[in-house]
Amino acid sequence: MSLPPLFRRPSTTLIGSRRSTLDVARGRLVFVGIVFALAYILVAARVMDLTLIQGELPRLARMTSPDQGVTNEPVIAVAKLRGDVVDRNGVLLARSLKTASLYADPALITDPDQVAKDLVRVLPDLKYGDVLQKLQRKTRFIWLRRNLAPQDQYAILNLGHPGLNFQDEAHRIYPQGPLTAHMVGFTDIDGHGLGGVERSFDDLLAMGNRPLQLTLDVRLxxxxxxxxxxxxxxxxxxxxxxxxxxxxxxxxxxxxxxxxxDPHNVTQKNSDSLxxxxxxxxxxxxxxxxxxxxxxxxxxxxxxxxxxxxxxxxxxxxxxxxxxxxxxxxxxxxxxxxxxxxxxxxxxxxxxxxxxxxxxxxxxxxxxxxxxxxxxxxxxxxxxxxxxxxxxxxxxxxxxxxxxxxxxxxxxxxxxxxxxxxxxxLVMDGTVNDSGKTKNTxxxxxxxxxxxxxxxxxxxxxxxxxxxxxxxxxxxxxxxxxxxxxxxxxxxxxxxxxxxxxxxxxxxxxxxxxxxxxxxxxxxxxxxxxxxxxxxxxxxxxxxxxxxxxxxxxxxxxxxxxxxxxxxxxxxxxxxxxxxxxxxxxxxxxx
Amino acid sequence: MKLRLSTILSLSAAAVAGFFLFQTSQNVQDAEGHLRNIQTALSKEQDSMRVLETEWDYLNRPDRLEDLAQQHLKMKAQSPASLVNDSSDLPETGAPALPKRKPEFQIRPAVAVVPPPPQADVKVESLQTDLPMPSPVNNNAPSNDMRQQFNTLLNDLVSQEPSSGGDGQ
Missing domain, CATH: 3.40.710.10 (DD-peptidase/beta-lactamase superfamily)
Known part of the structure; x- marks a missing residue:
């Protein structure tokens, strides 16, 4: 070996029975070393596989593929919202919005009286006695009000009371109100379509990929x-x-x-108008x-x-x-x-x-x-x-x-x-293709x-x-x-x-x-x-x-x-x- | 024990490598935090856009617009008969009173797509390394000033005509 002196192994020449013992020991050491090296290589390969091959590369591929841009793939997991229904000009007829629902944890509320007073001031349709009674229950969770408007949520956050929390829920909004009630239909509180196109295209809307465009024109x-x-x-x-x-x-x-x-407020009482x-x-x-x-x-x-x-x-x-x-x-x-x-x-x-x-x-x-x-x-x-x-x-x-x-x-x-x-x-051509249904009529x-x-x-x-x-x-x-x-x-x-x-x-x-x-x-x-x-x-x-x-x-x-x-x-x-x-x-x- | 040069060199190489590794890892964590913030802001922005779009279409209900037009415009719809009488004065095609379609309904990107300038390569580099945090956009509610202004405006409108909006009945 003609290595430079810097890396040359210092060697002593041994002879006799000692030499053979040392050879055996060295052989064992080399063996153990190889085993460890293999183990480490295995671990390193597995780490590469998990992080790069299975983790990052598919994600990068998804982000760069043309049809699924960044906007279609929210990285922060949100509950999938039901698809929109729009008219022929793109005016919204139905849309699901994330709304906050207010609940209380009575165990964290120290002054129920004050909290109830403040809440009634912000949400005038709540009753003071009702809220106070709810806040004094021996429980850790009680709904106070479902589906708040954003400004109401803001006002409640401004009150700054501990123990009042929000949970995100999807709420179906029909901006046109009763105008298209029979055609667009309505959903129940869980977002299942019960009438109109909400019912006939329930599966498609539940996927929520793109808006369902109707042939209606809200002006007409x-x-x-x-x-x-x-x-x-x-x-x-x-x-x-x-x-x-x-x-x-x-x-x-x-x-x-x-x-x-009114599709927001469907009861069996008005079944004639349904x-x-x-x-x-x-x-x-x-x-x-x-x-x-x-x-x-x-x-x-x-x-x-x-x-x-x-x-x-x-x-x-x-x-x-x-x-x-x-x-x-x-x-x-x-x-x-x-x-x-x-x-x-x-x-x-x-x-x-x-x-x-x-x-x-x-x-x-x-x-x-x-x-x-x-x-x-x-x-x-x-x-x-x-x-x-x-x-x-x-x-x-x-x-x-x-x-x-x-x-x-x-x-x-x-x-x-x-x-x-x-x-x-009732449905514009070319909007129904995700579910495999095509219009042939x-x-x-x-x-x-x-x-x-x-x-x-x-x-x-x-x-x-x-x-x-x-x-x-x-x-x-x-x-x-x-x-x-x-x-x-x-x-x-x-x-x-x-x-x-x-x-x-x-x-x-x-x-x-x-x-x-x-x-x-x-x-x-x-x-x-x-x-x-x-x-x-x-x-x-x-x-x-x-x-x-x-x-x-x-x-x-x-x-x-x-x-x-x-x-x-x-x-x-x-x-x-x-x-x-x-x-x-x-x-x-x-x- | 005498330290050999090779040991010193490999130890220092390990130290340098460790330092860079640590630094890279810190950078990655920073960048990931940054990305998370942007994505949170983006999703909040998208949420508020959804709310605002809904509100816009709610406020542009045909019955409400009709009420407002009746109260404020002092104009009447033109009868077809009056159009026929001197139709020779009219141009060939009448433009619709309202745009037929909302602009860009089909493709509605979350962020306006600006075509890249000719020498965009240099700019992209600088964008990615040292981007300042975007200003906070997470507040769904408007600022106090804006609310005040809007309330004043609303009160003005309401005091002028009590029945603005409504069901058009």
Whole structure:
């Protein structure tokens, strides 16, 4: 070995038996040394493994991976908050907030009297005696107040009393209050969804990854709710519903059911207001069904507008008798049947279509099945079984078959928008993908009526508003079209109650290129002096829809168009129509 | 016993290594404490942002805005009929009265992302080594001054019109 002298081992040369003993000892020492060295290397390797390979590297990889930035991964473990629900513009409809709940440890409180006094001063809704009694209990934990507002928590911290502590809890807040109550729904105190999308998307919201975006627009929602409530109040109704829907996509821009409730404070006492009349209530919708019988007639029988129906005599079948409300007592053309809302005419139309074809048509537009919408509060329509001939006749003007208002609206949208079937939807596309559920119901190309039939229906519905029963919904510049429906509700013993009505109006605009469908329905309206005692849809629901459309214009930035009367959608229908005195309605502007 | 040079050298090397190890470990502990503070502050800031966003949307309820507009603006909604009458005077498209979407709803970063300046490398170094503690942001409640101002403002509003806010009924 030619090592430098500095590191050269000092050596003494031994000989004889001593030498062999020393060799053995040295060998043992080297062996023990190697064993220890191995042990240390093992420990060091394990330390490296635990700290670097299993500890730091995955964390670094997580932090640098693009989709999970620092903001998505709070290092301080917080309880996962339930996901937000927002409207189509990103306005919050529901959000879980961390709130502090106040509890006391009575063992640490020396002066319960003073503490109780201070607490009552900060939180005026607590009762002094109540708090004092709680603070004197022999326990180590007692809730004083759940879910404090931040400023209240601050005030209590400022008091500086020992023994008052806070625990973080999640509290569901609905900033819009009752505005979207039925659609967004509500949760119980543990954050489980019990209604609306809170219930139908419970699992998705519980994961809390990203907000659930609804198609609602709070501004339109407010307009619909305001006008619906005004109509209900004016005509002393017991409830009602209103919808604004995009006719081409089925997106629900506003959906209101009245009476509604405060989602923060749901009790079984107000179970009537929890009821969603739009999707859970089934009603005989009345004359709005004439839209479907007329469309079916045009589509299946391919008849001309001049086709007439004798409406001079009531139809008598057994003990039933079908009569007209706005009786004209003459032979009516198709546009006249719609315009004067003739039950006799509609029944004769249905007779001409035939039972099976009419049933098939109703099934095609989705009126025979449960409405497809992302809520669990849905009802099946009530369809008479067996379906008799008489049912065909009564169904043609919306009696004897009970459906949900929402599916009626979407069926009208399907007929009007050019003939493509739409399904109502409450959730924006592309937001539901975390749970693996994908929406497949939207924009599926199913044609229910031809382009031509759809165009004819637009002309007829425009005529109903410009000259017929719904003039109060005619908003200048938007060519509103629609159909009124005044149904009598079933009475106590088999028949119908003439006093208890269900007045609804379904309006579509602009008729030359439909964009929005607006529906207002008022349950059991009573006539007023201003309406000459009438509680029919033309007096109750049509003006409300008119007001809704008027208010929608500035919100959506719609541009009204000044249309020549000759180019109005109703103009081509007028030659087929006679006015109430039987005079031909040719010239426009007679009104 | 005579100390050999090799022993001295290895002992001092061990001492130096130990010193640096100790120092590094101290630095790491400092940095971790620093990181923890920042993260606490960040999460508190996020919490208060959530609260403030909720409050903002609560205060911008359509019914409340409608009440306030009626009380203060002395303006009426334009009727479509009045628009039709002289629609030739209007420009082609009317801008919506309110912005259709809230800006940047889809991506709402917790901290505004500033694009790095051209020579960012040097700056990042200096940022990481000697960053001063951020000013305390953990207070969810506003300062006394702010509260005072807000209360005065609120009292002014309330004394002018008793029914501001409310349910719009």
């Amino acid at each position: 929602q407010h307009i619909a709710r305001r006008e619906l409530k005004a109509a209900i109040r004016e005509f002393s109704g017991i409830g009602g519903a209103a919808v604004i829907m995009d006719v081409n996509t089925g997106e629900i821009l506003a959906a209101v059911s009245a009476p509604d409730f 009821f969603n009349r739009l999707t859970l209530g089934v009603y005989e919708m009345g004359s709005t069904f004439k839209i479907f019988s007329t469309a079916a007639l045009l589509e299946i029988k391919n008849v001309g507008m001049g086709q007439t129906f004798d409406a001079r005599e009531p139809i008598k079948i057994g003990r039933f008798s079908i009569t007209d409300y706005h009786g004209q007592n003459r032979v009516l053309t198709i546009p006249e049947v719609m315009m004067y809302s003739s039950n006799i005419g509609a029944a004769k139309m249905a007779e001409m279509i035939g039972t099976q074809s009419f049933k098939n048509f109703l099934k095609d537009v989705g009126l025979m099945d449960t409405v497809q919408v992302e809520l669990q509060e849905r009802s099946r329509p009530l369809i008479p079984n067996p379906w008799r001939e008489i049912t065909t006749l009564t169904a043609s003007y919306g009696h004897g078959i009970a459906v949900t208002p929402l599916q009626t609206v979407s069926a009208v949208a399907s007929v009007i928008n050019g003939g493509m079937l739409v399904h109502p939807t 939207k924009r599926n190309a199913v044609r229910v009526v031809s382009e031509k039939t759809s165009h004819r229906m637009r002309q007829i519905l425009r005529l109903v508003v410009s000259d017929g029963t719904a003039k109060s919904a005619d908003i200048a510049g938007f060519q509103v079209g629609g159909k009124t429906g005044t149904a009598e509700k079933p009475g106590g013993h088999g028949g119908y109650d003439r006093k208890r009505l269900l007045s609804s109006f379904i309006g579509v605009f602009p008729m030359n290129k439909p964009q929005y469908v607006v529906m207002v329905m008022v349950d059991e309206p009573k006539g007023t002096k201003a309406s000459y005692g009438y509680a029919t849809a033309g007096w109750v629901a049509a003006p409300a829809v008119g007001k809704i459309i008027t208010a929608m214009v500035p919100v959506l930035g719609l541009v009204p168009q000044d249309i020549d009367p000759e180019k109005d959608m109703a103009a081509q229908m007028r030659p087929y129509v006679k006015d109430k005195t039987g005079k031909q309605l040719v010239s426009v502007g007679v009104e």
